[in-house]
Amino acid sequence: MAMGMDGVLKLYFGESNVPTPDYIKHAAQQAMTDGYTFYTENAGMPSTRKALASYYRKLHGVEIDPSTEIVVTASGVQGLNMGIRCTLDPGDEAIVLTPAWPNGSAIVQMSNAVVKQIPQPMVNGRYEIDFDALEAAVSSRTRLLLFTSPSNPLGWAATSDDQDRLLEFSRRHSLWLMADEVYERLYFGDSQVAPSILKKCTREDAVIVVNSFSKTYSMTGWRLGWIVARRDLAARAAQLNEFVISHAASFTQRAAETALATGEAQIAEMLQTLKANRDYCAAALAKMPGLTVPNPEGAFYLFPKVEGLIDSFEFCKRILLETKVGLAPGVAFGAGGEGSIRICYAAEMKILIEAMSRLGDFMSRR
Numbered sequence: 001m002a003m004g005m006d007g008v009l010k011l012y013f014g015e016s017n018v019p020t021p022d023y024i025k026h027a028a029q030q031a032m033t034d035g036y037t038f039y040t041e042n043a044g045m046p047s048t049r050k051a052l053a054s055y056y057r058k059l060h061g062v063e064i065d066p067s068t069e070i071v072v073t074a075s076g077v078q079g080l081n082m083g084i085r086c087t088l089d090p091g092d093e094a095i096v097l098t099p100a101w102p103n104g105s106a107i108v109q110m111s112n113a114v115v116k117q118i119p120q121p122m123v124n125g126r127y128e129i130d131f132d133a134l135e136a137a138v139s140s141r142t143r144l145l146l147f148t149s150p151s152n153p154l155g156w157a158a159t160s161d162d163q164d165r166l167l168e169f170s171r172r173h174s175l176w177l178m179a180d181e182v183y184e185r186l187y188f189g190d191s192q193v194a195p196s197i198l199k200k201c202t203r204e205d206a207v208i209v210v211n212s213f214s215k216t217y218s219m220t221g222w223r224l225g226w227i228v229a230r231r232d233l234a235a236r237a238a239q240l241n242e243f244v245i246s247h248a249a250s251f252t253q254r255a256a257e258t259a260l261a262t263g264e265a266q267i268a269e270m271l272q273t274l275k276a277n278r279d280y281c282a283a284a285l286a287k288m289p290g291l292t293v294p295n296p297e298g299a300f301y302l303f304p305k306v307e308g309l310i311d312s313f314e315f316c317k318r319i320l321l322e323t324k325v326g327l328a329p330g331v332a333f334g335a336g337g338e339g340s341i342r343i344c345y346a347a348e349m350k351i352l353i354e355a356m357s358r359l360g361d362f363m364s365r366r
Ligand SMILES: Cc1ncc(COP(=O)(O)O)c(C=O)c1O
Pocket: 014, 075, 076, 077, 078, 101, 148, 151, 152, 180, 182, 211, 212, 213, 214, 220, 224, 225
């Protein structure tokens, strides 16, 4: 609806308004000139995998074997797809922590497997993991547990204790633990990056990490991501890649090496802007009647709970028609999402100021 209307303040998308930085575009142009226009290995170019291993060494202090534990994918969603397809047989079950970006659950269903969505409850203004509900959800067919940290849409990031407990739970029930870490660089904690589950697990653990260039480097349209996984799964994912997309575009992989090597200053700058946006919007929303807004620890979303709301889809439609502010309804994010609305604050400040003003008027009239 919003796409067909003029003058909408679009805060419903899951991407920033910042174009891909020039140094990455130039690297892609140079890569084409240099002949990076041919097929590559199914797991991605060895040089790209090496660059990713070096990124993990520098940023997370973990050693990943580039030749056996990394698969470059054509986006984060393709990484999710490869990981999920490699772990689930038809009839198997996967547990997904929600509210979450819906694609993980959808891919489980496309694998003819069954999704059990376990909502993350808000306790004292912070989202948590309901470990009792996780225990109750496990059956003899459960093979996979998927969580997203930092989370879209919650902005929640797993604590060290959360990660220990998720690992312990997955080991005890012999599950694959899949961590979607595509927002790891959009993190407002003390460190440069959200702590990865890879710092906690051993290389024998059944762990899969999904990551992407989309959010960190404003490369959504390029379609480039990767997975890090135990070597048996990584080998299967690389084989499976042959029949899905074969590999990510070669000049894109080459440009990504430049992004990894020289992108830190741009990431720091983007984070400063996002922090200012988050603080501005969180403060504005906190003043509106009927909204409870946990302070996001990462990603670029706010997910306020709206008092008494039972139909977030209708509510977002009304906001759109009456104020021309486009938001995403919480119900789109699965169990636990109804009753909330998602606001993407990766927009220009002047758009955010106008959107918060219109939303404030709407909430006061409600
Ligand atoms: C939680 C999460 N995971 C993965 C993705 C996929 O990103 P991409 O496929 O652009 O790499 C997104 C995109 O919005 C996301 O929000």
